Amino acid sequence: MFHLNHQGENQALAPLAITVGEPAGIGPDICVTLAQQLPLTPLVLVGDRTLLQARAQQLGLSQHTWPAYQPDQPITPISIYHVPLAAQVITGQLNPANSPAVVQTLAIAADGCEQGHFSAMVTAPLHKGVINDAGIAFTGHTEYLAERLGVAQVVMMLAGGGLRVALATTHLPLSSVAAAITSESLERTLRILRHDLIKHFGIRQPHIVVAGLNPHAGESGHLGREEIDIITPLLERLRHEGWHLTGPLPADTLFQPQHLKTADCVLAMYHDQGLPVLKYASFGRGINITLGLPIIRTSVDHGTALDIAGTGHANTESMQAAIDLAIHLGEQRMQRHRAQPS
DSSP states (O other): OOOBTTOOTTTTSOOEEEEOOOTTSSHHHHHHHHTTSOBSSOEEEEEOHHHHHHHHHHTTOOOOOOOBOOTTSOOOSEEEEEOOOSSOOOTTOOOGGGHHHHHHHHHHHHHHHHTTSOSEEEEOOOOHHHHHHTTOOOOOHHHHHHHHTTOSOOEEEEEETTEEEEESSOSOOHHHHHHHOOHHHHHHHHHHHHHHHHHTTOOSSOEEEEEOSSGGGGTTTTTOSHIIIIIHHHHHHHHHTTOEEEEEEOHHHHSSHHHHTTOSEEEESSHHHHHHHHHHHHTTTOEEEEESOSSOEEEESSOOOGGGTTTTOOOOHHHHHHHHHHHHHHHHHHHHHHHSOO
16 A cells, blocks of 8 residues: 555655546546545646546545645645546547547656656556557557657566566567667666666666577577577676676576576566566556656556446556555655755
């Protein structure tokens, strides 16, 4: 659970921006359920006020008069940054007319973090397909935030079930993955990953286990040469810099105790190589973290679950964990800034 009023160490932290995600999905359910509590670190729900009030009523939750967020006014435990939707929401039914407002919530949260109004942003799930149906090119939160904040490359990492799994590529068709695995992009990914494991997670010498791209890590070149030509030479060079790296290992046997017991993170080459294992171990309780951004962004590990929206069956654990981690990372950043000489 996120920190509640009986704890006192988070009072100086700026509010967290919580984007409510796809209006027809479970994002609003999760947000209004959590908003029944009074968090110590203030939360700003970025979304449509009418939607949130209607969803709370649909779920049979207490009706709250959440105040409007005003950055120049005293902060309340829960407030709403109202982003009006274009069309009425029917629970479980996607509507492209509302997609521009959904994307706008991301822009508001990201810009607010960059300007210091928010300490972090935590994102509820959205639906990439309906955003593209609205004529907005959108491949995911990770890529959108990188472009919005002017970052050349970021890294998606999920944590849960005792694992951390980062991705060398994110939302790409499988047919495009091999071409995207270059020595340059893989090195940038590894440097971002190692830097943030040290800076944000306090791991002095991260041990990163790296998966191969091909079955059996290429089978000595018989099943692909990316391991021989790209991955292995890069890992050898970084080991000479003092990095603790293992791999490239075959992905089908990588997630075994003998490899994971000393690993701080696994780097998978593509989305469905690493995330099925992590989500099997922690689905509904995992956290998505975007590394390499100038702001803190965490998210849930699940999708919009249109089929259960409005039923009261949405699990809040992943959002709670994402909020907890955002608070923790925000506190660490604040402490680093205070420790810097003036």
